[in-house]
Amino acid sequence: MLNLVVSTAIFVVAYIIIVTERIHKTVVVLVGAGLILLFNILTQNEAFFSDVYGIDYNVIFLLIGMMIIVSIMKRTGIFQFLTIWSAQKAKGDPLKILIALSLITAVLSAFLDNVTMIILIAPVTFLIADRLRLDPVPFLITEVIASNIGGTATIIGDPPNIMVGSKALLGFNDFIINLAPLIIVILAVFIIVIRYAFRKSFKVEEDLKKEIMSLKASESIENPKLLTISLIILGLVMVGFVVGNFFDYKPATIAIIGAGLLLLFSRDEPTKALLDIEWNTIFFFIGLFIIVGGMVKSGVIKMLADGVINLTGGNILITSVIVLWISAIFSALIDNVPYTAAMIPLVIEIGRHIMPAGASYAEIVQNPTIMPLWWALALGACLGGNGTIIGASANVIMVGISERAGYKITFMRFLKYGLPITGISVFISMIYLLLRYFVFKF
Amino acid sequence: MKVKDLISTRYISILPDMTVSELMRKYQETHKNLCHVIDREGLFLGYVKLIDIVKSSIPIYVEMDESLAGVVNESSMLEVWQKVRNLPVSKFITNKNEFLDKDDSLIKATIMLISHNQESVAVVSEKKLIGEVNLQSILELINKLF
Numbered sequence: 001m002l003n004l005v006v007s008t009a010i011f012v013v014a015y016i017i018i019v020t021e022r023i024h025k026t027v028v029v030l031v032g033a034g035l036i037l038l039f040n041i042l043t044q045n046e047a048f049f050s051d052v053y054g055i056d057y058n059v060i061f062l063l064i065g066m067m068i069i070v071s072i073m074k075r076t077g078i079f080q081f082l083t084i085w086s087a088q089k090a091k092g093d094p095l096k097i098l099i100a101l102s103l104i105t106a107v108l109s110a111f112l113d114n115v116t117m118i119i120l121i122a123p124v125t126f127l128i129a130d131r132l133r134l135d136p137v138p139f140l141i142t143e144v145i146a147s148n149i150g151g152t153a154t155i156i157g158d159p160p161n162i163m164v165g166s167k168a169l170l171g172f173n174d175f176i177i178n179l180a181p182l183i184i185v186i187l188a189v190f191i192i193v194i195r196y197a198f199r200k201s202f203k204v205e206e207d208l209k210k211e212i213m214s215l216k217a218s219e220s221i222e223n224p225k226l227l228t229i230s231l232i233i234l235g236l237v238m239v240g241f242v243v244g245n246f247f248d249y250k251p252a253t254i255a256i257i258g259a260g261l262l263l264l265f266s267r268d269e270p271t272k273a274l275l276d277i278e279w280n281t282i283f284f285f286i287g288l289f290i291i292v293g294g295m296v297k298s299g300v301i302k303m304l305a306d307g308v309i310n311l312t313g314g315n316i317l318i319t320s321v322i323v324l325w326i327s328a329i330f331s332a333l334i335d336n337v338p339y340t341a342a343m344i345p346l347v348i349e350i351g352r353h354i355m356p357a358g359a360s361y362a363e364i365v366q367n368p369t370i371m372p373l374w375w376a377l378a379l380g381a382c383l384g385g386n387g388t389i390i391g392a393s394a395n396v397i398m399v400g401i402s403e404r405a406g407y408k409i410t411f412m413r414f415l416k417y418g419l420p421i422t423g424i425s426v427f428i429s430m431i432y433l434l435l436r437y438f439v440f441k442f
Numbered sequence: 443m444k445v446k447d448l449i450s451t452r453y454i455s456i457l458p459d460m461t462v463s464e465l466m467r468k469y470q471e472t473h474k475n476l477c478h479v480i481d482r483e484g485l486f487l488g489y490v491k492l493i494d495i496v497k498s499s500i501p502i503y504v505e506m507d508e509s510l511a512g513v514v515n516e517s518s519m520l521e522v523w524q525k526v527r528n529l530p531v532s533k534f535i536t537n538k539n540e541f542l543d544k545d546d547s548l549i550k551a552t553i554m555l556i557s558h559n560q561e562s563v564a565v566v567s568e569k570k571l572i573g574e575v576n577l578q579s580i581l582e583l584i585n586k587l588f
Contacts, residue, residue, distance in 0.1 A: 077509040084513060123507035127514065130501065219512030405502045 003041045003298040010035050011291055011300075011342070019334050026280045029287030029338075036294035046293065051361075053293035055286050058166040058252045059159075063285070064277055065255025066156055069234060070116050071276035072262050076227040079108065079117075080220035083124040088217060092209030094132055094202035098139055099191055101125065105143045106150030106187055110157045110180075111238070114147045114394035115278075122401045131211040132204050137407050141417045142194050144398040145386050149190060149425065152382035153183040155251055156241070159285075160331075160340040160381035165251070167344045168365045168374045172241035172251055178375055182432045186383075186425045193421065226266055233262045288341050296345045305349030317438050319350065320372040321430055327380025328426045332387025332419075340381045347373045372437040379429040387422040389414040445551050446544040448583050449565050449573040455480045458487060458532035462495060465531050478564050478571055479535050486564055486571040488538035490531045498534070499523040541566040542575060548583070551575045 014032040018025045036042050046053045073079075086104055090096035101121065109117045121143055129136035151157035155165040155175040165175060221227060237258035244254050263270050295301055312318045323343070330339045350373065351364040364370075385392030389399055389411050395418075399409045436442060455478045456465060465477065469492055479487040497505070501518050504510050541564040542551055554563050555577055562576035 080507065080509055080513070120507075123503040123510060126503040126506070127501070127510055130503065130518070131514075214515075215513050217513065220509045222509050401506070405506075 003039070003294075004300055004303075006039050007036065007041050007291075007294040007298040008300050011295055014291060015334075015338060018338065024280070025335065026284040026287065029284055029291060031287075033287040033290035036290050041294040041298055042290060046297070047290045050293070053297050055289040055293075056163070056166050058250050059162050059285055059289075060282060061252035062156065062162055062166075062250075062255050063159070063282060065252065065257075065259040066113065067277045068259035068273050069230075069237065069255070069262055070112050071273040072226070072266050072268065073230045073234065074116065074120055075223065076230055077220040077222045078227055078231070079120040080124050081217050082108075083121055084128075084215050084217035084220065087128050087212050088215065092132070092204070092212035094134060094204055095195065095198055097128060097132075097212075098142055098194060098198060098202075101128075101139060102142045102146035102191065102194065103187070106146040106183075109147040109150035110153040110183075111234075114144075114151045114158060114392065115397050117147050118144055118394045118398045119401070122398065126405055127215075128212060131215070132202075132208050134202060134204065135407070136405070137402065137409055137413070138198060138201065138417075140398050140402055140407075141409070141414060144392075144394050145418060145421050146187070146190065147394050148382065148385045148392050149183060149186055152379060153180045156255075158382045158385075159281075159337050161378050162251075163337070163340050163344060164374055164378045164381075167348065169362055170374065171245040173245045175378075176242075178371075178436075179378065182379070182429060185432070186428055189424060189428060190421060193424070226268075229265045230262060233258055233265065236261075284337070288338055292338075292341045292345065295342070301342075301345040302349050305346050305353065308346065309350060309353055314353070316369055316372060317434070320376040320433055320437070323347075323373055324376040324380045324426060324430055324433065327377055328384030328387065328422060331381045331384030332391040332422060334390075336381040336385055336392070340377065343377050343381075347377060372433050375437070376429075376433055379433075380426065383422060383425045383429065386418045386425070387415075388418060391418070391422075443548040443583070443587075444544065445542050445546045445548070445565055445575055448548070448551070448575055448579045449544060450562075450576055450579050451573045453478055453562065453564075453571075453574040455571060456490065456531060457482065458530060458535065460531050461527065462529050462531060462534075463527040465490065465495070466527070475561055477531075478574065479531065480571050484570045486538075486541060486566045486569060487532075488535035489540075489560070489564070490534045491536065491560070494534050494536065495526070498526045540564075543567070544572070548580070552580055555580070 010032045014028050017023055017028045037044055037047060042053055048054055082104055083101060086100040087097045090100050105117055105121055122140060125139045125143065126136050129139055152161070153175070155161050155170070155172050161175060164170065237254055240254035240258065241251055263273060308319060312322065327339065327343065347370060348365055351367055351370040354369055355364050355367060385395065389395050389409065395414065402409050454468065454472055454474055456468065458479050458481065468477070475492040477490045479490055481487060499519055499522050501514065501522055537558060540554065540558055542554065544565055544567060551563060562574040564571055565573045565575060
């Protein structure tokens with residue numbers, strides 16, 4: 001009982017401090033993890049090596065592997081080239097450019113980290129807006145929203161998906177099959193909405209459009225040889241994600257192999273790529289896994305799961321809808337990573353209630369009955385990030401870059417765009433979940 | 443060996459309300475890369491470096507992503523420069539707390555020049571600029587001593 005109180009207190013206090021942003025979140029969770037070990041709620045052995053309570057190394061190494069790949073790829077200039085090329089294909093028309101940049105961001109964000117995507121696309125956006133003498137803010141906001149939508153489509157697109165995929169034993173293909181079709185629909189609706197919303201917003205003279213056409217897109221490719229190598233290896237990694245599923249190779253394995261190969265063939269000093277790894281994020285995950293592991297072991301999560309089951313009468317349809325909307329609301333207001341970390345064991349516990357005693361871990365988490373809960377959690381946690389300026393790391397980074405360039409984006413200005421899109425996308429997700437998993441059951 | 447032994451009074455000082463284009467003329471005349479900024483009472487306010495002025499003429503998107511440098515032509519730089527040239531130099535003041543006292547040591551002066559990557563450092567007494575220590579004078583002194 002004491003462990004239950006202490007682990008809950010550590011989690012709640014850590015959560016509050018993270019929300020208030022008084023201390024860096026990585027420091028908060030590492031101190032919290034230290035306390036979990038100090039009070040022996042988890043032993044060091046359990047924290048480091050237990051599949052149930054410990055650090056999820058699938059998540060850690062998938063993140064590290066992809067961060068190395070992106071670190072090398074971003075130096076090739078391919079993303080800048082694609083963006084300028086698409087603006088030229090749009091013949092300098094601002095509305096078409098807005099749509100093209102949103103689509104490119106969404107598609108690339110499905111395979112790259114959203115924050116990296118925003119860091120890469122923001123400077124090109126300033127360039128295009130500058131040449132067209134337009135306010136870059138609508139472009140930036142639609143790009144970051146598209147990035148959060150696109151990132152929801154795959155296991156590697158957004159951290160909550162990586163976490164859900166790892167614990168629910170879901171692979172790259174599972175996410176593509178279950179979430180990608182929905183994300184295509186949401187993206188189509190998003191494009192229709194922005195097309196309507198901005199239809200009268202941009203007035204640009206023909207001379208300025210010609211300036212876009214005069215940009216030398218190919219000049220952004222700095223290292224063609226590295227680009228070729230990177231594209232080949234990224235392609236192999238994507239194939240590895242798909243095929244690896246059938247040979248029980250987890251995404252982390254594929255990402256680490258890809259990162260190793262890219263470091264080998266790029267013939268670059270590894271230090272640069274290794275320094276580019278967001279170590280803050282990696283240690284944030286490590287600390288968080290230990291804190292949540294402590295809560296699982298002490299029985300807090302089981303208690304919460306019992307509460308949810310009592311509340312919904314064990315009805316998975318109602319539970320899925322609640323998980324979807326609660327996840328979206330929480331993710332719009334606070335960091336979706338600790339939220340997802342706390343929710344995953346709760347879903348597992350609900351699964352345990354449904355299965356007969358003695359069922360294996362795989363049977364519990366892969367039980368078709370609880371699958372909608374996994375998808376509801378992933379969708380709510382990822383799409384909810386669009387709700388507010390602080391809902392996702394990519395939003396915060398985009399606002400910072402914009403401010404540096406002299407364009408301040410207020411909380412309310414972002415909310416005006418983000419909240420309706422979040423409402424629409426979560427509503428579409430709810431309809432999708434109901435139809436796919438409860439009506440047609442495919 | 444103290445700063446007072448190698449202090450030079452052949453420095454350039456400017457007022458903070460001078461415009462960038464006026465400053466550029468001054469740089470061209472003197473062939474220096476750094477000016478000391480003082481107010482009308484002679485109080486030291488900081489430095490304006492030529493490199494910072496040049497940097498400000500680069501479009502923000504190129505500053506954020508150097509791979510875009512080849513994508514645009516020089517006209518984008520000229521557009522930015524048109525805005526920058528009329529700004530007061532006060533917008534570019536840096537390192538206002540980095541200066542030497544006349545009793546500081548030679549080694550402190552050398553380290554300060556190196557760590558701030560500057561050709562000279564101001565010598566300040568009672569908040570007023572009284573001279574500068576520059577790389578040239580340090581080199582000459584070292585050469586004389588050893």
